Amino acid sequence: MQRKKVWVTIIAMTLVLSLLGCNNTKSEQGANGSEGGGKQLRQLMQFDRFEPNGDPVALYLKEKTGYSVKYEMLPAENADEKLNLLMANKEPYDVMKLGSAQYYQLVSSGALEPLDDLIEKYGTNMKQVISPDSWNGARYEGKIYAIPETGSGATSSNALVVRQDWLDELGLKMPTNLDELVTVLRAFKEKKNVIPLTGGKVPVHSDIASVFGLTTPWLERDGKIIHSVEAPEMKEYLTFMNTLYKEGLIDSEWGINTADKSIEKMASGKAAMYSPGWWIAPNLENALAKNFPDAKLAIVPVLKDKSGKARVGSPGNTINYYIAIPKFSKNKEEAMKWLDMKFDKDIFKGISIGEEGVHHKFENGAYTPIMPKFADERTNASAFLTGVDEKNYPTYWQARLKKNPFVESYFNTFQKNAEGLIETDPLGSAPPLPEISKNVQKLNKYEEDTFINFISGTEPLDNYDQFLAEWRAQGGADMVKAANDWYANR
Amino acid sequence: MERQWITARRTRSAIRMSVGERIFHVFNYLFFALVSWTTLFPFLNLLAKSLSSEEAVMSGSVSLFPVDIQFGTYLYVLSDSQFMRAFLVSVTIALAGTALGLLMTALAAYPLSKPRLRGRKFFILMYVFTMLFSGGLIPTYLLMQRLNLVDTLWVLFLPSMISVFNMLIIKNYFESLPEELEESAKMDGASNLTILFRITVPLSLPVFATIALFYAVGFWNDYFASMIYINTSELKPLQLYLKELLVHSNITYQDGGHVTNVDAVMNTTPQAIQAASILVATLPILLVYPFLQKYFVKGVLIGSVKG
Numbered sequence: 001m002q003r004k005k006v007w008v009t010i011i012a013m014t015l016v017l018s019l020l021g022c023n024n025t026k027s028e029q030g031a032n033g034s035e036g037g038g039k040q041l042r043q044l045m046q047f048d049r050f051e052p053n054g055d056p057v058a059l060y061l062k063e064k065t066g067y068s069v070k071y072e073m074l075p076a077e078n079a080d081e082k083l084n085l086l087m088a089n090k091e092p093y094d095v096m097k098l099g100s101a102q103y104y105q106l107v108s109s110g111a112l113e114p115l116d117d118l119i120e121k122y123g124t125n126m127k128q129v130i131s132p133d134s135w136n137g138a139r140y141e142g143k144i145y146a147i148p149e150t151g152s153g154a155t156s157s158n159a160l161v162v163r164q165d166w167l168d169e170l171g172l173k174m175p176t177n178l179d180e181l182v183t184v185l186r187a188f189k190e191k192k193n194v195i196p197l198t199g200g201k202v203p204v205h206s207d208i209a210s211v212f213g214l215t216t217p218w219l220e221r222d223g224k225i226i227h228s229v230e231a232p233e234m235k236e237y238l239t240f241m242n243t244l245y246k247e248g249l250i251d252s253e254w255g256i257n258t259a260d261k262s263i264e265k266m267a268s269g270k271a272a273m274y275s276p277g278w279w280i281a282p283n284l285e286n287a288l289a290k291n292f293p294d295a296k297l298a299i300v301p302v303l304k305d306k307s308g309k310a311r312v313g314s315p316g317n318t319i320n321y322y323i324a325i326p327k328f329s330k331n332k333e334e335a336m337k338w339l340d341m342k343f344d345k346d347i348f349k350g351i352s353i354g355e356e357g358v359h360h361k362f363e364n365g366a367y368t369p370i371m372p373k374f375a376d377e378r379t380n381a382s383a384f385l386t387g388v389d390e391k392n393y394p395t396y397w398q399a400r401l402k403k404n405p406f407v408e409s410y411f412n413t414f415q416k417n418a419e420g421l422i423e424t425d426p427l428g429s430a431p432p433l434p435e436i437s438k439n440v441q442k443l444n445k446y447e448e449d450t451f452i453n454f455i456s457g458t459e460p461l462d463n464y465d466q467f468l469a470e471w472r473a474q475g476g477a478d479m480v481k482a483a484n485d486w487y488a489n490r
Numbered sequence: 491m492e493r494q495w496i497t498a499r500r501t502r503s504a505i506r507m508s509v510g511e512r513i514f515h516v517f518n519y520l521f522f523a524l525v526s527w528t529t530l531f532p533f534l535n536l537l538a539k540s541l542s543s544e545e546a547v548m549s550g551s552v553s554l555f556p557v558d559i560q561f562g563t564y565l566y567v568l569s570d571s572q573f574m575r576a577f578l579v580s581v582t583i584a585l586a587g588t589a590l591g592l593l594m595t596a597l598a599a600y601p602l603s604k605p606r607l608r609g610r611k612f613f614i615l616m617y618v619f620t621m622l623f624s625g626g627l628i629p630t631y632l633l634m635q636r637l638n639l640v641d642t643l644w645v646l647f648l649p650s651m652i653s654v655f656n657m658l659i660i661k662n663y664f665e666s667l668p669e670e671l672e673e674s675a676k677m678d679g680a681s682n683l684t685i686l687f688r689i690t691v692p693l694s695l696p697v698f699a700t701i702a703l704f705y706a707v708g709f710w711n712d713y714f715a716s717m718i719y720i721n722t723s724e725l726k727p728l729q730l731y732l733k734e735l736l737v738h739s740n741i742t743y744q745d746g747g748h749v750t751n752v753d754a755v756m757n758t759t760p761q762a763i764q765a766a767s768i769l770v771a772t773l774p775i776l777l778v779y780p781f782l783q784k785y786f787v788k789g790v791l792i793g794s795v796k797g
Binding site for chain 2: 047048072078082089260263265268277284286288291380383400404
């Protein structure tokens with residue numbers, strides 16, 4: 001009996017193992033087999049939650065360009081560690097899509113191939129559609145090491161949203177400046193007994209801080225660059241937030257709220273105001289409608305300062321990703337040819353929004369998706385981009401907004417309210433500056449933690465100068481100097 | 491030991507308990523009820539969330555009981571091809587890893603349990619050395635690369651075939667078996683392997699069941715190895731899938747200011763589906779527990795206490 005059992009186990013194990021073995025040899029054969037035929041490339045992507053190799057966009061690209069590309073992704077967490085491992089192993093990728101910190105790290109350690117000559121030779125399409133500003137943003141010590149991928153242009157992503165039905169009920173009018181905002185918040189607190197304004201984690205609330213002139217992390221003052229924490233207005237802003245907190249006009253959990261938690265408070269009728277990103281609109285509206293069918297949300301227009309001026313901050317048309325070719329690539333020329341093909345007018349449009357009549361329609365000067373085909377086949381399109389046609393992409397990607405009416409209307413209202421008011425970050429088009437890449441994360445964390453304490457009053461605002469001195473000593477001064485050096489020679 | 495405790499308890503209940511003892515008991519039960527409740531609550535909460543409508547979950551009205559019951563989330567999770575593939579990968583790794591791991595660990599433990607092995611102390615020391623020192627992440631990665639294991643299923647269980655800790659437990663258990671059994675088998679002409687598989691192993695079932703559980707849980711829950719070594723999405727096991735599901739939703743919600751990947755922010759996974767995925771992924775390994783748990787106390791105790 002016992003002997004039989006042992007044998008059964010051993011046979012079962014052998015079976016399992018041989019099955020595993022089969023799988024492996026099969027997939028390896030697949031990879032080697034196609035290498036002989038077409039042109040084979042290997043690309044590293046950023047993490048996204050889908051299977052890139054079977055995606056319709058990948059198949060579309062293979063058909064249009066004639067290159068078969070094997071896509072691999074960095075993991076969701078510890079992506080930088082994994083990237084270091086891959087680089088330590090001289091993994092022969094042909095194309096890599098990198099975030100700015102990753103790009104800076106690889107370029108400074110000499111892992112990337114300078115691309116100037118290759119672009120000169122094969123980059124006819126990309127030279128036309130990428131602006132000189134963006135190219136400059138991808139330079140390192142005078143040479144271009146990556147194709148810069150910008151986004152959808154300068155847009156406004158957040159705005160205050162308020163319970164219109166409560167405003168009506170209490171006979172209040174829509175706030176247009178800070179004093180009116182405080183009046184409205186006080187009324188919500190006294191008469192409705194709810195959290196007047198929820199939000200948190202990020203202590204510099206963009207809708208309120210911009211009234212003080214603090215629109216972006218970096219600011220230009222008299223031709224010089226300063227960081228927003230150095231601006232005297234920052235202390236005024238914190239003082240204002242601190243009075244709101246003391247009066248109970250902002251969420252008492254300001255320091256620990258996540259976006260989910262804030263949406264939850266809005267949707268369950270516990271809070272009256274919140275500043276969501278436009279992409280959260282469907283979640284917020286649907287959940288609220290479920291609980292309170294009569295509730296109505298309204299988008300608050302951009303608040304004005306004492307002189308009647310309103311501002312909206314935007315990072316500008318910054319570079320989101322850098323598309324690089326590593327030194328270890330065996331097919332540098334082929335990679336560049338492939339990358340340039342993707343900038344071809346038709347192919348680029350095909351990647352972003354598919355074919356006309358199949359995936360989208362062109363109506364009233366705008367692209368409208370044809371559902372569900374568009375959602376089925378172009379849902380993950382932006383992950384496949386390796387640089388964008390800077391003139392056309394902003395109009396293309398807006399087709400995505402039309403997948404959901406809430407997203408579309410929120411986005412459009414946000415942009416309409418922000419029209420003519422957008423101030424972009426002066427460092428928006430700067431290349432990765434080593435002093436900034438090195439310090440920015442640590443200093444942002446320090447800023448956030450200290451500001452939360454200032455707002456909640458656990459630390460008196462008299463300590464602000466102390467904070468500033470510490471901030472400068474910990475690398476802030478280096479950052480500001482590097483920013484100014486770049487700005488002066490730009 | 492055990493018997494003593496039982497008789498002690500009997501006499502105690504026979505004699506009336508003092509007030510202090512009673513208070514102590516009441517407090518004890520309350521305390522442990524509380525402890526078990528805190529471990530149970532997250533599961534019940536997940537279960538309720540997975541059965542509720544997304545709107546109810548979003549508005550935070552779900553705690554212990556589902557609101558607007560629906561089963562669509564489970565249907566979605568079970569029909570998601572990525573989830574099922576990850577599930578299959580995990581099952582394969584857990585089965586192959588446990589079976590092979592047990593075999594290898596027993597084969598390593600058996601000779602080390604015999605005092606007649608020459609240089610036994612030296613070998614044991616070598617094993618223990620690996621518990622304390624390792625090559626570090628990058629050298630290990632390079633080694634796996636040179637062995638052509640990176641991005642294959644093998645890398646997920648071959649390198650962790652023998653856990654020294656488990657091996658020592660089995661070794662100690664083997665040592666506790668009476669030497670005379672082996673001697674008499676030898677007289678009957680049994681070889682070393684016959685003794686191992688026909689006498690020692692059948693006698694050690696409790697410890698094997700325990701170690702099997704250790705390995706199975708370990709392989710099922712392993713996420714780091716797959717994160718480091720696996721690039722192809724078809725080979726991603728369940729834990730990596732789950733991690734990505736959850737991390738992804740968090741990233742996109744927190745990145746308020748600056749939208750880099752438009753598609754990603756608009757494609758977040760609903761919380762109800764996250765909850766259902768976690769439950770479906772945890773259930774199989776939870777179901778293994780009750781069947782092996784009865785061996786647990788016996789197996790580890792006898793194995794670890796030399797006697």
